[in-house]
Amino acid sequence: MSDHNTMNLTLHVWRQKGPNAPGKLETYEAKNVSPDMSFLEMIDEVNEDLIKKGVEPIAFDHDCREGICGMCSQVINGVPHGGQDRTTVCQLHMRTFKDGDNIFIEPWRAKAFPIVKDLVVDRSALDTIIQAGGYTSCHTGGVADGNTILIPKPEADYAMDAAECIGCGACVAGCPNGSAMLFTSAKVSQLAVLPQGKVEAATRVNAMTEALQQCGFGNCSNHYECQAACPKGINVKFIAKLNREYLKAVFE
């Protein structure tokens, strides 16, 4: 059945065989795209076509496809995760595009995120930052009673807002300096306001900012591009909080 709503699109996709191979934008036609498809489903269909033609399918990262895991990572028409506010690529729907549109699809670009293949980049640098201090040290044992440590509602809410980060790396992809300061600050802020995390706040902020630097991320120069790119709308107030925590640690 031909649906008058379907669209034909032209995709310009970054293709790169391996980490050190040269890459370039290739052009593909996406035919009869339903507006109800997600962006990733649209690429799935294009890949089916490519496989039939004997062309290597486009490699891209994805997992949950429901906007919570942070695996999907594509810069669509110059915006990480595409132009819809607070939306991951997997939750972006084709109804936000028009018949005949040209769509540019590129991988996250930053020195700290080397390309593995096509649209897939290696984001383990973010894990390195978390390993440096994005945790609380505590003794394991029996399960503690709920509410033995009371946390005021405003602090709990603040920590939850910071914990919304899904670690996708869009902040780095959008940042003109390739900096992971928003990502780092979200974890630093989340833990710094909670009683369990306060204890190690000073060592944490030092260790995490040092890891950020060693991984080859840039410095924050307050463009605030990260907040606009973040699919979870993580606020740059957390970067100010990180700076505050850093200065506190210096004078401690």
Added chain:
Amino acid sequence: MQILKSVVGRKVFMAITGQCMVLFAVVHMLGNSSIFIGPDGINAYAKHLHDLGPLVWIFRAGLFAFVAIHICYGIQLTLENNAANPTAYAVKKQLKATFASTTMIWTGLLIALFVIFHILHFTARVTPGVVQGVDALGRYDVFTMVVSAFKNGGIAFVYVVAMCALFFHLSHGIQSFFQTMGWNTDRTQCTISTIGKAVAFILLAGYAVIPISILASALIK
């Protein structure tokens, strides 16, 4: 010293030195405005400053140190940031970054060049065509020096362009200071950013009005 290498520490130094230069720029602009009182205003003001003797030199040394720290870290951070983002996107949309925020290194270097010229021009007074003399009270005649300089359209133009660079630099820089020092939240962000731009604009207007009004009155006559 860990702080001199840290991603945050170096920015804190940049922020503090930059903000001190803003304070200097505000005071300097207010001082310059004494030119509108006439020769008596600015010549007396300049004499008071020079009579401070060694204090002037202590102040100059401090200011020079601040400028040097600000410029060195500025260049270092910019080089690191460019290295962290080596490949450009084929298509990239700017969502929040501004002309001012993405040209900080260039407006900054332009201001530095201007300051060198400006010190040679009005402090060392070694640039060609500087009118030097004393007024009736035997004070150095700053008024005549400045007025005759700005009758030259080229010189007036250089000053106005430099003040525009200062405007862009500070319209990003002032609010950036508050963020870097951690004195910002989502509720203060908008107000701080507006105040920063307003201060930058007042500096632009306050400085540029001098060459513009002198040149304009020279052209009308």
